[in-house]
Amino acid sequence: MNIKICGICRKKDLLTCENTSADLIGFINIERSQRLVKTGKIKDLTSSMKDQNKAVLVIEPENMADAQERIENTGLMKVQLHSLSTEDIIKLKKHYQTKNKQNKCIDPVKKYKSDLTVIRALGLSEKLNSQKIREIQDFARVCDGLLFDSEIEGKTGGTGRHIPLETATEAAKIAKNCNPDLKLFLAGGMNKNRIESELKTLDNFFDFVDVNSGVEDEPGVKNTAKIKDLMEIKVI
Template identity: 90%
Template sequence: MNIKICGIRRNKDLLTCENAGADLIGFINIERSKRLVKTQKIKDLTSSMKDQEKAVLVIEPENMEDAQEKIEKTGLMKVQLHSLLAEDIIKLKMHYQTKNEPNKCIDPVKKYKSDLTVIRVIGLPKKINFQKIREIQDFTRVCDGLLFDSEIEGKTGGTGRQIPLETATEAAKIAKKCNPDLKLFLAGGMNKNRIENELKTLDNFFDFVDVNSGVEDEPGVKNMAKINDLMEIKVI
């Protein structure tokens, strides 16, 4: 099971995550978040990383231009989006299309090479309806990964609310049916106890678990012991 630890704001927490072996590390640049980090601070933090490929920029851009500006300012090429429509994601990926690839019309259903990795967040209700199925299918075709999080009043991220396992696995099946190569993440109040208790199912349906508040003393302040304890799951 791969582990992404999100909401990093301090150098000491970043170092702990790296030393503990976190597979991905998230930096949140969303104004409404209690774990907000400004773009310059993110650049300062990630510049010291041993492996910057593990860094994920978490944003909620108003439009494609806003997304591009944040990507350029931080220099991070893995981005987790809490907004943008599928057609905007296509345009964003085309902007960062691999330089040696021919400049041609891109069919969004087919894979193409881009220097930008896009993970789109999809909020899940307790039960999945037809509209949510269509949403999952639409983003599956244009993204490199989907992150399922709990949704409250149309907003995702920072809720601390867990998604029922049955709902999460149903969403994962829908996504994988459309694109078997898609990377799937599960967030929403994830902690060591839940991951351990549901490890077999999670490992069967998801590539990553996304942990934030589950390793914190308070928003944006990580607990070294909780991080190290969590990472023991990787060697079970």
């Protein structure tokens, strides 16, 4: 099971994540978040990383230009989007397409490969309705990854609430049917106890679990012992 630890605000916590071999490390640049880190500080934190490819920029841009500005200001090429339409994501990925590479494949899933890795966060509630199913299918076709999180008043991220596992796995099946290469993340109140109790199912349906408040003493302040304890799951 791959583990993404999100909401890093301090150098100390970043070093702990790196030293315990977290697979991905998230930095949140969303104004409404209690774990907001400005782009300048994100660049400062990530500049010293052993492997900057593990860094994920978490943003909720107003538009494509806003997204580009945040990407350029941090230099990070993995983004977790909590906004933007499929059309904007296609344009964003095309903007960062590898130069001198021609891809004539007409398959819409493979057409938009680029240097930018896009993970789109999608909010789930107790049950999936037809609108949510279409949303999952649409984003699965154009993104590199989908992150399922609990949704409150149309907003995802930082809720600390669990998504019912049955609902999450149903969403995962729908997404993979559209794009078998898609990486799937599950967030929402994830901690070591929940991951261990549901490990077999999580491992079967998801590529990553996303942990934030589950390893904190308070928002933005990670607990070193909790991170080390969580990462023991990787050697089970």
